Amino acid sequence: MxxxxxxxxxxxxxxxxxxxxxxxxxxxxxxxxxxxxxxxxxxxxxxxxxxxxxxxxxxxxxxxxxxxxxxxxxxxxxxxxxxxxLKRRTKLSRIAPSDQQRLTEEQALATNVDVVFLVTSLTREFNPRRIERYLTQVWESGARPFLVLNKIDLVESPLDYAKQVEDMADGLVLTSAATGSGVDEIRRELRPGLTVVFVGSSGVGKSSLINRLLNDDVQTVYDIRGGDDKGRHTTTAREMLLVPGGGVIIDTPGLRQLQVLADPSALGKTFSDVEGIAEECAFSDCTHTAEPNCAVIAAVEAGELDDGRRRGYQKLQSDLAFADRRRDRAAQLAEKKKRKTISKTNRRRDKQRGRGRYR
Ligand SMILES: Nc1nc2c(ncn2[C@@H]2O[C@H](COP(=O)(O)OP(=O)(O)OP(=O)(O)O)[C@@H](O)[C@H]2O)c(=O)[nH]1
Ligand SMILES: [Mg+2]
Ligand SMILES: [Zn+2]
Structure with missing residues (x-):
C-alpha cells in the first residue's frame, strides 16, 4: 500500500x-x-x-x-x-480536438507531472520538425522534458538520429523496449513522490517501455506486423500506474496531431541554439527569412545551423502567433455570445414583468 x-x-x-x-x-x-x-x-x-x-x-x-x-x-x-x-503544479495541455468551430479550448492531458518522456521511434515516424513542436508543448507544461528515441534495435547507427535532435530537451535517451537497452536510464528518473508521463504518437513503444520499467505486462501492447509501422491506438485512455517502492507513471494514448499552445519562452527552450544566434540579427523582430544582416541565415549558409531547424523555428513561431490571434478572437466571440444571452434573458424577464403589470 x-x-x-x-x-x-x-x-x-x-x-x-x-x-x-x-x-x-x-x-x-x-x-x-x-x-x-x-x-x-x-x-x-x-x-x-x-x-x-x-x-x-x-x-x-x-x-x-x-x-x-x-x-x-x-x-x-x-x-x-x-x-x-487543487491548484496544479504543472499542466500538460493541448487544444481539445473535438472543437468543431475551430476555436481554441484548452484541455489538460495530464497534471502535476515532474518529467515528460516524449517518445519517438527510429522508423518512418522519426521527424525532427514534429519533435520540436511536441517538445515546445512539453516545455510549456512546466515539467522537465526528456526525449526518448526508441526502437534503436531497428537501425544501424542510432547516433545519427540523436545528433538531429540533441539539446532540444533536458535529457535524451536511446532505448529499445525490445532488448531492454537504455531502459535503466529512464528508470533512474523514477523515485517515490515523482510523477512521470509517457507521450508520443501511437506505436512508438510507450506501453512497451512502461512494461519493461515495471518488469511486468501491465500495459497492453499491439504487435505491429509487416511493413507498415503505424500504431493501432492500443492504449485508449490515460492511466496512472504505481511504481513498486513509490512513484507514479502515466501512460497515454498515442497523440494524433498536436496544435501547439505555448508561450514564446517555451519556444526559446526548444530552440535555444537558434535563439542564441538570433541575438546577433540586425533587427530585433527579424523573421530570419530575407532580412539583411540576419545571423540565422548567415549561420545556415556557413553550415553551422541546419536549415530545417531554421524553418522549424520560423513555422512554429508563426503558428503560435496565429493561434494567439485565434484565441483572442474566440474570447471575443464567447464574450459577445454571453452578452447576447444576458440581454435575451433580460428581455424575457422584462416581458414577463410587463405582462404581470398589465394583467
Ligand atoms: N523492434 C522494436 N519494436 C518495439 C520496440 N518498442 C515497442 N515495439 C513494438 O512496437 C509496437 C507498438 O508498441 P506499443 O508499446 O503498443 O506502442 P504505444 O506507443 O504504447 O502505442 P499506443 O498505445 O497505440 O499509443 C509493438 O508491436 C511493440 O512490440 C522496440 O524498442 N523495438
Ligand atoms: Mg500504448
Ligand atoms: Zn534573423
Missing amino acids: YSLPDIGWTHFFQQQLTEDDNDLKPARVATLSRGIFRLLTERGERTASLSGRLGYESEHLIDLPVVGDWVLARISSDSAVIERV
Whole structure:
C-alpha cells in the first residue's frame, strides 16, 4: 500500500487546504472514463463522480479534473464525490480536438507531472520538425522534458538520429523496449513522490517501455506486423500506474496531431541554439527569412545551423502567433455570445414583468 507522499502529495497541495475542507479528503485521479473517476485515496481506491456544484460551476474544460490531479473528495466506504480540484503544479495541455468551430479550448492531458518522456521511434515516424513542436508543448507544461528515441534495435547507427535532435530537451535517451537497452536510464528518473508521463504518437513503444520499467505486462501492447509501422491506438485512455517502492507513471494514448499552445519562452527552450544566434540579427523582430544582416541565415549558409531547424523555428513561431490571434478572437466571440444571452434573458424577464403589470 502507498502513502500519499509516495504518489506525489506535497506541501504545495497541503497548504491549499482550509478549515472548510475538514470533512474532505485528498485523493489523486488515476483514471477517468465517461465522467467516472478512479481515485487513489489514503484508504485505497475509490470510484468517484463530480459533485453537482463542481460540474455546474466549471465554465471551462480546463477546470475539470484529469489524470494526475489532486482533488478533495467526500469519501465513503465504497465510493466518493469530488468537490474541488487543487491548484496544479504543472499542466500538460493541448487544444481539445473535438472543437468543431475551430476555436481554441484548452484541455489538460495530464497534471502535476515532474518529467515528460516524449517518445519517438527510429522508423518512418522519426521527424525532427514534429519533435520540436511536441517538445515546445512539453516545455510549456512546466515539467522537465526528456526525449526518448526508441526502437534503436531497428537501425544501424542510432547516433545519427540523436545528433538531429540533441539539446532540444533536458535529457535524451536511446532505448529499445525490445532488448531492454537504455531502459535503466529512464528508470533512474523514477523515485517515490515523482510523477512521470509517457507521450508520443501511437506505436512508438510507450506501453512497451512502461512494461519493461515495471518488469511486468501491465500495459497492453499491439504487435505491429509487416511493413507498415503505424500504431493501432492500443492504449485508449490515460492511466496512472504505481511504481513498486513509490512513484507514479502515466501512460497515454498515442497523440494524433498536436496544435501547439505555448508561450514564446517555451519556444526559446526548444530552440535555444537558434535563439542564441538570433541575438546577433540586425533587427530585433527579424523573421530570419530575407532580412539583411540576419545571423540565422548567415549561420545556415556557413553550415553551422541546419536549415530545417531554421524553418522549424520560423513555422512554429508563426503558428503560435496565429493561434494567439485565434484565441483572442474566440474570447471575443464567447464574450459577445454571453452578452447576447444576458440581454435575451433580460428581455424575457422584462416581458414577463410587463405582462404581470398589465394583467
Ligand atoms: N523492434 C522494436 N519494436 C518495439 C520496440 N518498442 C515497442 N515495439 C513494438 O512496437 C509496437 C507498438 O508498441 P506499443 O508499446 O503498443 O506502442 P504505444 O506507443 O504504447 O502505442 P499506443 O498505445 O497505440 O499509443 C509493438 O508491436 C511493440 O512490440 C522496440 O524498442 N523495438
Ligand atoms: Mg500504448
Ligand atoms: Zn534573423
